[in-house]
Amino acid sequence: MFKRILVANRGEIALRIFRACRELGIESVAVYSEADRGAAYLEMADEAYCIGPAKASDSYLKIDRIISAAEVGNVQAIHPGYGFLAENSHFAEVCRDCDITFIGPTPEAMSMLGDKNSARKMARAAKVPTVPGSEGLIENEAQAMQLAPKLGFPVLVKASAGGGGRGMRVALNELALRSALQQAQAEAEAAFGSAEIYLEKYVELPRHVEVQVIADMHGNAVHLWERDCTMQRRHQKLIEESPAPNLSDETRKAICESAVRLVKLAKYHNAGTVEFIVDKNGNFYFIEMNARIQVEHPVTEMVTGIDLIKSQILVAAGEPLPFKQKDIVLDGCAMECRINAEDPEKNFRPTPGQISRIVPPGGFGVRFDSHVHVGYTVSPYYDSMIGKLIVHQPTRAEAIACMKRALRELRIEGIKTTIPLQEKILNHAAFIEHSVDTTFIERTWTQH
Ligand code: MV4
DSSP states (O other), rough: OEEHHHHHHHHHHHHHHHHHHHHHTTTEEEEGGGTTTGGHHHHHSSSEEEOOOOSGGGGOHHHHHHHHHHHHHHHHHOOOOSTTTTOOOHHHHHHHHOOOOSSSSOHHHHHHHHHHHHHHHHHHHTTTTBSSSSSOOSSSHHHHHHHOOOOOOOEEEEEEEEETTTEEEEEESHHHHHHHHHHHHHHHHHHHHHHOEEEEEEOOOOOEEEEEEEEEEOOEEEEEEEEEEEEETTTTEEEEEETTTTTHHHHHHHHHHHHHHHHHTTTOEEEEEEEEEEESSSSSSEEEEEOSSOTTHHHHHHHOOOOOOHHHHHHHEEEEOOOOEEEEOOOOOEEEEEEEEEEEEGEEEEEEOOOEEEEOOOTTTTEEEOHHHHHOOEEEOOOSSEEEEEEEEEEEEHHHHHHHHHHHHHEESSSOOOOHHHHHHHHHHHHHHHHHOOOOOHHHOOOO
């Protein structure tokens, strides 16, 4: 087992990993930017090294500085958390070259899945349903113009190097498709350095369901059931829950088993998430695979009782998974609200600044994962998420009631947060009966 791990991240996820290390008897090494110097959560690590200025490109994204800190800190492994370098296959490769274990999949699996066209091919090979679309890449306009009417409009042009909603264009007709192809290619070339695109039928008003998976290096791969993340705005999730509401047991089983088939075929190791969209008829389609631990992993931890961060560390160290598929049982319902320093009344504008008062919520079934405290200054340099409020209850109705109670207890003063919007969502009939799709928040609350 590792004696020391470096955490190449900041904020709540860094703290989450320090906590797991402490419980496993592993020492943790923090890295921080000048903006995070002196932050209280850094004291939960055993050591901390400054790796540069506030700008992420000068610190949390600087591979050479992180590797230097890992060498000086004498660690055996690096946990990348989410965001920053978590899905950077070059970083994973540099770690391997330096004899440092990257806590995540291999660089090969990561780059295969990072390419959405090759991930889609792998999914098809694993008999995982994909959205009807092009066989592979679109080579020329004529090919797209021929295929699109067969799929039926609207269609979606997607960048192979995109993902997470970046590099997509909807086309409603043939005329629009011509410009969508050109714009998508130009954008993809500029943003990702690759103009590769493919075509899919556009699935209208979908729900977003994702399956948590984990695999060890001894051939064991399991799923930890699914999460519904439909409640998002501009690809930023606001509420996640498990199990997915309004999903038949038959569909649940099919979607989770298909995720495991993909993991096995891709020789994927460590934790990952297989993303699907589900249409109004309950048909599910593979969208992409996220080769990292995700923000919303705690909802899965609550319903399965499995610590995903500890599990990631164990399998990265070469241990076999300590549980079998049949042992992973769904218990009740868990829900998470991402608390962001944003003003929902002002188009979700970030609200950096000092927290003058905070009262953390508590009580039965409540978990609050956060690195902030009274006097903490939310930096304008990083993501605006300041905490995650997670509840676990026997039923969804009880989870909603508990979340409403806990959101009411959570008092944050000095900065605006997303809490008032989340309270409105939890009281909305469409959310309560879950007759929602991924456009719900924008349709319901965007001011005109
Ligand atoms: C789609 C789609 C509809 N049809 N693909 C957005 C994020 C990226 N992971 C894939 N996304 C979508 N792909 C087809 N063929 C709709 C979305 C989509 C979406 C998916 C999941 C969660 C939120 C979303 C919001 C807008 C669009």
